[in-house]
Amino acid sequence: MRLFFWGLVAVAAAYAAYAVMMSAWQYFQVSGVVDDVMQPRAIADLGSARAVKTRILKETAESGVPLEDRDVSVTVDNRLYTVKIIWSFPVIIYQGEPVLSIPLSLTRSKQTAGAFYLPAGRAFASAISRSTRVRSSPAGTTVTNRSHERIAPAASFFAS
Numbered sequence: 001m002r003l004f005f006w007g008l009v010a011v012a013a014a015y016a017a018y019a020v021m022m023s024a025w026q027y028f029q030v031s032g033v034v035d036d037v038m039q040p041r042a043i044a045d046l047g048s049a050r051a052v053k054t055r056i057l058k059e060t061a062e063s064g065v066p067l068e069d070r071d072v073s074v075t076v077d078n079r080l081y082t083v084k085i086i087w088s089f090p091v092i093i094y095q096g097e098p099v100l101s102i103p104l105s106l107t108r109s110k111q112t113a114g115a116f117y118l119p120a121g122r123a124f125a126s127a128i129s130r131s132t133r134v135r136s137s138p139a140g141t142t143v144t145n146r147s148h149e150r151i152a153p154a155a156s157f158f159a160s
Contacts, residue, residue: 030085
């Protein structure tokens, strides 16, 4: 009888450890998804709070965390995006209803401003290369468009 009791205690402890680890895994999955969505470029691409919420729900479902529409709240107030997610990990389920659950919540905020906008693709790269292009002057010095400091003499590597 004693062995049976300690066997049940060991199984209960293992299941409790499993439940804690799975709830921590869910928290980190949801946190990673929200951090990815709340990146400055992603917010600029999505725009509205409803689009941010839809993307969070879609990506958490893809990562294996079942969230419902009522679990996620996204608000925008003066270019401050606030995401609040409240959900629970069911530990004991009886007849399809959770009897014991571990409550989890996550809150993230991100202020958007004009400083977060970066032009995409080649336009941004060509703007950088134009402003830092090396130029040679008739005096034999090589200068940049930004600093106009002496860097190196202008010399050709090929014999002329």
